[in-house]
Amino acid sequence: MSAFHPSPSNTWILNNSMRPKPSTRFLKQYIHAPDDHRFIGRLYDLSIVSLHFRSYKQLAAHSDCKYAYDVSTKSSIIVDRVRSLDIVGDMLWPKTIIDKYSSIDRFEWLNVVADVFFIRLILIDDCALILTNEVFETELKPRQCTLNNLEKKIPRAVAAKLRDLHADHYELRHERNVRFHHGLGRALSSDDATFRTVAFYEHGGRGMTGFDQRGRRINTDRYFKEGIVDLQRDFNRAGRRLSSGLGRLYDVLVDEFEKRFTDKFRNRTHDFGRAAKRQTRYVPA
Numbered sequence: 001m002s003a004f005h006p007s008p009s010n011t012w013i014l015n016n017s018m019r020p021k022p023s024t025r026f027l028k029q030y031i032h033a034p035d036d037h038r039f040i041g042r043l044y045d046l047s048i049v050s051l052h053f054r055s056y057k058q059l060a061a062h063s064d065c066k067y068a069y070d071v072s073t074k075s076s077i078i079v080d081r082v083r084s085l086d087i088v089g090d091m092l093w094p095k096t097i098i099d100k101y102s103s104i105d106r107f108e109w110l111n112v113v114a115d116v117f118f119i120r121l122i123l124i125d126d127c128a129l130i131l132t133n134e135v136f137e138t139e140l141k142p143r144q145c146t147l148n149n150l151e152k153k154i155p156r157a158v159a160a161k162l163r164d165l166h167a168d169h170y171e172l173r174h175e176r177n178v179r180f181h182h183g184l185g186r187a188l189s190s191d192d193a194t195f196r197t198v199a200f201y202e203h204g205g206r207g208m209t210g211f212d213q214r215g216r217r218i219n220t221d222r223y224f225k226e227g228i229v230d231l232q233r234d235f236n237r238a239g240r241r242l243s244s245g246l247g248r249l250y251d252v253l254v255d256e257f258e259k260r261f262t263d264k265f266r267n268r269t270h271d272f273g274r275a276a277k278r279q280t281r282y283v284p285a
Contacts, residue, residue, distance in 0.1 A: 022190045024225035029093045030236040034082035037247055039254035040075055046261075047072040064264035067137075071257060074131040078246070081124045085239065088117045092232050105203035106220065107196045110188045110227040117231065118176035121238055125166055125173070128249060132162060135253050137260070158252050165245035169238060188227035190214065195223035 035041070046068040053059040060066045091113045102109065126145075133145045138153040147166060151159035166173070179185050189195045194212035198220050201208050212218050 022226040023229045024222055026093070026225075026229060027232045027236060029089055029232070030239040031089075032082050032085055032239055033243065034079045037250045037254075039250040039257070040079060042254065042257075043068070043072040043075050047076075062268060062270050064261060064268050065270070067261055067264055071131070071134050074127070074134045078124060078127045078131060081120065081127055082242070082246075084120050085117075085235075088113065088120060088235060091116070092228060092235055102203075105199040106224045107188065107192075107199035110224070110231065111185065113228075113231060114179070114185065114188075117235060118172060118179060121242070122169060122173050122176050124242065124246075125169060128162060128165055128246065132158065132249070132253065135257050135260070158249075158256075161245070161249040161252055165242075165249060168241035168245050172234065172238060186230075188230070189223035190226055191216075191223065194218060195220065195227075199223075 035044075049065045050059060050069050053065075056069075059069055091109075104112070129145045129147060129150055130142060132154065133140050133150060136154050136158075138150065140149055140153070147159075147162055150162070175186065191212045191214055198208045198218055202220055208218060210218055
C-alpha cells in the first residue's frame with residue numbers, strides 16, 4: 001500500500017493551541033501519598049472507637065463517637081479514591097508493552113485510560129465537598145452537597161480552599177464533561193484518524209503501511225507513545241495539584257474537627273476517655 005487516507009476522526013482537542021508539542025519520551029511517574037496528613041492520621045486513630053459497638057445505632061447514641069466515625073468514614077473514601085489513581089498510573093506506565101497481542105487495540109487502550117483517569121480524579125473533588133459537609137455538620141444531603149450550597153454554610157476561608165481544589169482541575173473537569181456528555185475526546189496523537197484505523201487493523205493481525213495525513217510514514221508505536229505521554233503529563237500535573245490542594249483543605253478542616261470533637265467529648269456519655277492508671281516506670285539501674 002503506497003498511501004493511506006483514513007476518514008476524519010471524531011475528536012475534540014481541549015485548548016489545542018495551548019497543548020504541548022507531541023512527545024514520545026516517557027515521563028517520570030508522580031506517586032500519590034493519600035494518607036500522609038496529620039488530619040487523616042488523627043481520624044485513623046479515632047476510628048478504633050467503632051470496635052466498641054455492635055451496630056451503628058449503638059455508636060450513634062454517643063455524639064463524640066458518631067462524629068469521629070462519620071468524619072473518618074468520609075475521609076477514608078477520599079484516601080481510597082486517591083489510591084485508586086494508582087491503577088491509572090499502572091496503565092500509563094505499563095510494566096509490559098501494549099501491542100497487537102493485548103485484549104484491545106492501542107487506540108482504545110488510551111481511550112479507556114482517559115475514561116478511568118478523568119472519572120477517578122474529578123470524583124475526589126466531589127468527595128472533598130462531602131467530607132467538608134461532614135466536618136461542619138451542615139447536614140446537606142450528598143446530592144445537595146455542591147460547592148455553591150456548601151459555601152453558604154461554612155467560613156469563607158474553607159470555601160476558598162474548596163474553590164482552589166476545583167480550579168486546579170478545571171480544564172480536566174471540563175474535558176470530562178465534554179467527553180462523557182457529548183461523546184467527544186481529546187486527540188490522542190498527532191494523527192488520530194490514521195492511528196485509530198491502523199491500530200484496529202494491527203489488533204486484527206493485519207498491519208498497514210503507507211503514509212499518514214501529514215505525509216509521514218505510518219508508525220503506530222509513535223502514535224501510541226504520543227498519546228500515553230500526553231496523558232502522563234496531565235496525570236503528573238493533576239497529582240501534584242491534588243496533593244497540594246487536599247493538604248491545604250485538611251489544614252483548615254483539622255482545626256474545626258478538633259474543636260467540635262473536643263466539645264462533644266467533654267459532654268460524653270461513656271467512659272472510653274478515662275485516663276489510664278498510672279504505672280510505676282521501670283528505671284534500669
